Amino acid sequence: MKFTILSCFSLLIFFSAGCNKDSLPTQAVIPANGSTLYSPEDKAVEVYTSPVLTWTGTSGDVSYTLQVSSKSDFTDLKYNQSGLTTTSQQITWLDNQTTYYWRVSVTGPQGTSGFTEPRSFTTSPVWYIYSAAIDPIPNNKIRAIAIESNGTKWIGTINGLVKINTPIWTTYQNAAAGLPDNTINAIAIEPNGTTWIGTANGLVKSIEDGGVTYNTTNSGLKDNYITAIGIESNGTKWIGAKDGSLTSYNDTEWVSYNSSGSKLPGNAINTIAVDPNNTKWIGTNGGGLVKYSGSSWTLYNKGNSGLPNDEVNAIAFESGNTKWIGTSNGLTKYDGSSWTGYISIPVSGKSSNSYSHITAIAVAADGLKWIGTDVGGIVKFDGASLWKTYDTTNSGLPNNKVNAVCIAANGAKWIGTDSGVAVYP
Numbered sequence: 001m002k003f004t005i006l007s008c009f010s011l012l013i014f015f016s017a018g019c020n021k022d023s024l025p026t027q028a029v030i031p032a033n034g035s036t037l038y039s040p041e042d043k044a045v046e047v048y049t050s051p052v053l054t055w056t057g058t059s060g061d062v063s064y065t066l067q068v069s070s071k072s073d074f075t076d077l078k079y080n081q082s083g084l085t086t087t088s089q090q091i092t093w094l095d096n097q098t099t100y101y102w103r104v105s106v107t108g109p110q111g112t113s114g115f116t117e118p119r120s121f122t123t124s125p126v127w128y129i130y131s132a133a134i135d136p137i138p139n140n141k142i143r144a145i146a147i148e149s150n151g152t153k154w155i156g157t158i159n160g161l162v163k164i165n166t167p168i169w170t171t172y173q174n175a176a177a178g179l180p181d182n183t184i185n186a187i188a189i190e191p192n193g194t195t196w197i198g199t200a201n202g203l204v205k206s207i208e209d210g211g212v213t214y215n216t217t218n219s220g221l222k223d224n225y226i227t228a229i230g231i232e233s234n235g236t237k238w239i240g241a242k243d244g245s246l247t248s249y250n251d252t253e254w255v256s257y258n259s260s261g262s263k264l265p266g267n268a269i270n271t272i273a274v275d276p277n278n279t280k281w282i283g284t285n286g287g288g289l290v291k292y293s294g295s296s297w298t299l300y301n302k303g304n305s306g307l308p309n310d311e312v313n314a315i316a317f318e319s320g321n322t323k324w325i326g327t328s329n330g331l332t333k334y335d336g337s338s339w340t341g342y343i344s345i346p347v348s349g350k351s352s353n354s355y356s357h358i359t360a361i362a363v364a365a366d367g368l369k370w371i372g373t374d375v376g377g378i379v380k381f382d383g384a385s386l387w388k389t390y391d392t393t394n395s396g397l398p399n400n401k402v403n404a405v406c407i408a409a410n411g412a413k414w415i416g417t418d419s420g421v422a423v424y425p
Helices: none
Strands: 002-006 013-016 036-039 044-047 052-056 063-069 077-084 088-090 099-108 119-123 126-130 142-147 153-157 160-165 168-172 184-189 195-199 202-205 212-214 226-231 237-241 246-249 254-257 269-274 280-284 289-292 297-300 312-318 322-327 330-334 339-342 345-347 350-355 358-363 369-373 378-381 387-390 402-407 413-417 420-424
Touching: 036 099, 052 063, 142 184, 142 413, 142 420, 153 184, 153 195, 153 413, 160 184, 195 226, 202 226, 226 280, 237 269, 237 280, 269 312, 280 312, 312 369, 322 358, 322 369, 330 358, 358 402, 369 402, 369 413
Parallel strands: 044 119, 142 402, 184 226, 226 269, 312 358
Antiparallel strands: 002 168, 013 126, 036 052, 052 088, 063 077, 063 099, 099 119, 126 420, 142 153, 153 160, 160 168, 184 195, 195 202, 202 212, 226 237, 237 246, 246 254, 269 280, 280 289, 289 297, 312 322, 322 330, 330 339, 345 350, 358 369, 369 378, 378 387, 402 413, 413 420
16 A cells, blocks of 8 residues: 655654764863863763763762853853762753853862863754654664655665655555565665665566566566665666576666676675766675676675675775775775775774674765664764764664665765664754
């Protein structure tokens, strides 16, 4: 069945984002009483709206008074609590995109000290969450996201598809709506706006117009379980399947490829990306990375390249012919001649707390890489040294399992998780 629902009947849950955990302060403010403001660092930005404020003390301290204000002279106190017996305190539900000031005084055997020199921090923008509980999304387990040039969003779940053309939401489920199967694994959009949906039982073209389903009985597809779709600038589609077959379709002719006569290893295809030169990059489930220029094949694997793992889950491009490749055991950058590996994705800038299972990658217009992980949330990386993690503890992300990332023209990140979609400005 096909349902069309106005978004005015849906609700947006919004949360705050991103406690700045990237680094610890290099200089501490040490008042006469011996207490030291520790975290967040002074002038920190993108701080979670329910932050934990931390300071240090001395062995003779009895209790602490913590003040938080939206004004530097502390005339507008948002939090004022004495008698605290630990050196940290969570402050809940501060306003978004607001600068706050905080300070601490100490009570000990000799009485109560003056306050420390204050520090400031600025809270983050709002995270918007779309959930099946309150929005017309057929299931919270998101598997694919694509955004048209006009801003229309397509979100694939394990139980159907939804199109968001604000303010109208349209849900597609079952054969009556044009879906041969409700499990959506891939979504791709041609330059002319034609949509292609990869399901567990066939490939669907233009579902918004009723849909045309292609499968092994009426096309050149060798397997109905579609796992990936990539599209060239001329509109040629490249379709990957669970059985490891790769099929191209130029709207006239179907051509299928397998391990015979190509470098395809025969493993299931996890992802397909087409670079600006229309070279196809095919990530496989344990067989490595395949490059196909249209005339020659190249296979990269752990044994002959800088690929850290042969299970390739995500591929993204940035200017200068650089490829970012996410595997089940780390991230790597390939510029066409050399490889740079990042086996562990740091969390809070600490190599001891890291994730290596990469599930999705998107490169923003400003060059920042947004890297989805299997259990560690989403990581922002500048390509050099700055890593920032957003997870359920420091942002509005509803689940740390990230399955898809897509960036809209306005820079908003649409993040598909196992608990719905998060949108971060």
